[in-house]
Amino acid sequence: MTKDELENIEEQIEALEAEGRKISVSNKMKLKKLQRTRDKEKSPIETSSVFVSNNSIQEDIRLIDMDKIIMPEFNDRTGIDNKKIIELAESIKENGLIQPIILIENDNGTYTKIAGRRRILASKRNGNTKIEAIVKKEKLDKRKFNLLVLHENTQREDLNSYDKVRSVLHFIEQEFTMNQIDAKKISHKVNNFNKGNLLKEDLELESISQRLNQILSDTKVFSSVAHFIKHLPVLDMSIEILTLLESNEITFGMALLFNQYSNSKFEDNKEFSSVSQHILNSEMNLKDAKDYFMKTLYKKEKLEEENVTKEIKSKLLKLNKRISFLEEVEKKDFNKELSVLLKKYKI
DSSP: OOOHHHHHHHHHHHHHHHGGGGOOHHHHHHHHHHHHHHHHHHOOOOOTTOOGGGGSSSSEEEEEEEEGEESSOOOSSSOHHHOOOHHHHHHHHHHOOOSSSEEEEEETTTTTEOOOHHHHHHHHHTTOOOEEEEEEEEEEHHHHHHHHHHHHHSSTTTOOHHHHHHHHHHHOOOOTTHHHHHHHHHHHHHHHHHHHHHHHHHHHHHHHHHHHHHHHHHHTTTOOOOHHHHHHGGGGHHHHHHHHHHSSSOOHHHHHHHHHHHHOOOOOOHHHHHHHHHHHHHOOHHHHHHHHHHHHHHHHHHHHHHHHHHHHHHHHHHHHHHHHOHHHHHHHHHHHHHHHHHHTTOO
């Protein structure tokens, strides 16, 4: 499947997801079929010149002392839910470790975690000192190691959208040796370049564009730079919106809409929560939700405007009464100041 075909599938999925809870049965079936097609295309990890596939890495399953396991510098998960760790610990007690963790063996007898941080925490909670692990033996350079970690974790269903975007952005930072702000800037610039909004004669930018496209192709999380850019706002979303998104209470399109209005339109978080909850309870689709936000804000702005007008009229009334008590000199001074004010507002 070509990149354009995959992008087309992504667009169809997002359009169907935008229907929210009002989606028809036929469209729901169509959505699931498209999601399966997309996942099938993105899931297999193909061998390339920049990535070592799982099949090409020698591995075996062993019981490893957890004290010898080192966590990577970059944590692929931003938050660990203690309640879920307790639930996982109970599951391991009852059923054993269903899926081994994945490690890579170091030269000094230690191991670096590739995937399985929560399973390690849950096993330690149960008082275990050792854990079953798939140990990768092949020596990998830093880039291949980082790609392996990213692939192992982003392919997991329980990794949220925030951490997927964050992991890919972190990889871009490493590839270009730049900070997060600059990595975002260069991604936006390349996206504009790809759209034809910047001069194609810029050879340096063309080279950066090719490199970024290759990076995203290697990470296998986002189908294109445009697809990655579309998901970047996830990093600015509140915990409340992310929770709704990850629990599938809202679509990604709805999460973007909520984020847009929560960040810039509502000063009072309680007011935004009330409006967004009404949207959820009413099971609005994306278009209806946007219209409702705009309608609510129009009423809010209209009310604020009316209140300001009332306040001005009240002050003018008081002022009119006070003028008669001013001395002649004070009246002249007041008249000068009033003239300046009228001129300023072109009255």
